[in-house]
Amino acid sequence: MIRYDSKTALIVVDVQNDFADTDGGLYVPSGEDVIPVVNREIERARQAGALVVYTQDWHPERTPHFATDGGVWPVHCVADTWGAGFHPDLIVDGPVVRKGTGGEDGYSGFTIRDPATGEERATELSGLLRQRGVTSVVIVGLALDYCVKATALDAARAQLRTSVLADGTRAVDLRQGDGERARVELAAAGVTVV
Secondary structure (H helix, E strand, O other): OOOOOOOEEEEEEOOEHHHHOOOOOOOOOOHHHHHHHHHHHHHHHHHOOOEEEEEEEOEOOOOOOEHHHOOOEOOOOEOOOHHHOEOOOOOOOOOEEEEOOOOOEOOOOOEEEOOOOOOEEEOOHHHHHHHOOOOEEEEEEEOHHHHHHHHHHHHHHOOOEEEEEEEEEEOOOOOOOHHHHHHHHHHHOOOEEO
């Protein structure tokens, strides 16, 4: 079982309608099933004095990230739409880091990347963690093989003790087996998958 304390942060990645609702623009299979697990972890983290931070895809209507503009993904999480909103069953009580706001690829909660130039910029997540003296993170949310993986890899690169709670995430599996490959990649990078 994962332990929380004041030096730990729970990072809740993209538990949004477009990913966690069957009517969503980029529904993650069984994405809604993570919500009770995530809510339980939020309560446990809060009781232990841990920081809880949320990431949220927040895209413009047009972006090279979307298939309609040359990217890979269907239109999803367009700013100020139902799809971009957090799932209504999710407990939301903490700072929110929005990503992809300028049309960038926003896989990781820590960085955004210009899809044309590849240039990366930091989000405010690192600063939030530093302010609280966080040394370890627990990551849950959607989707394991993309945003959860990218966030966990960046956390490990930042020398944070990093865990991903498997029950609190699901994979898109754009290609069959992507979720399992993500677990292997995470383990190889020193991330503990619980």
